[in-house]
Amino acid sequence: MTRQIDELPGFLKGWLSAHPRISEVAAKTASSGRVHLSVYRTTHGKPLGVEYDKDTLQNLWLRAGDAPSHIPSGVKTTHKAWTGHEWASPDGKGANSNLRGYADFRGYDLIRLGVKTQADAEEILTHLLK
Template sequence: MSTVIADLKDAVRATLRADFEPIPSVRANSGKVHLEVWRSRGKRRAVGVELGHDTQVNFWVVRPFGLPKTLPASVERVDKQPKGRLWTDAEGKGANSNLSAYEEFRGNPIARLEVRSIEDAHVILDHLRG
């Protein structure tokens, strides 16, 4: 993992601890292994965070309210539609199945936002916290 990604993860963790509160999973077996879910103290919006990748951080947000009006061009956005307890995109690829353990996401259209810089992460987190 590069220093840039390590710094990104540290910055995301610091922002989450300062301005968000963790949401416990309703299922014991989904507990924070590949996904952490947090709620902003301001607007009370949920965000799923995947910090286990070596090249990026993934944010999962409920559409449309979890999306900033304008995303930086460097953020890769993939929309997913609910399909039963899971989600799929236009190419048939799914979402992190642990999201279904959180009421905030269940049955809602979501987006995965893939970021590689602290600045891009702040655009998303600033929007969520209001």
């Protein structure tokens, strides 16, 4: 039996690559290979970082100001404040360091949304397109 989380990376990749109002942003360096982070941008200029390599959830990174006001209850939410040179949260942990390579994220407070289901991911992505 396939777990929902096992199908989520493929769903996200398909949804994001097929949507006409979302484009993938080139990685900062050719050697990064987008192993730990893929970045997209909506036609309205809203960035989205996706970590596809997690086992129990998929992390979606948004600027805090772009986050939906209603976040589904099954989504793990972590706020990351910009400190002037990096991001930090109350637990002392930072953000994915690859985010610093994208001007769309640098200087902004972020929110990391740990998504486990396609329905929750689609709700967040649909909000991002508004």
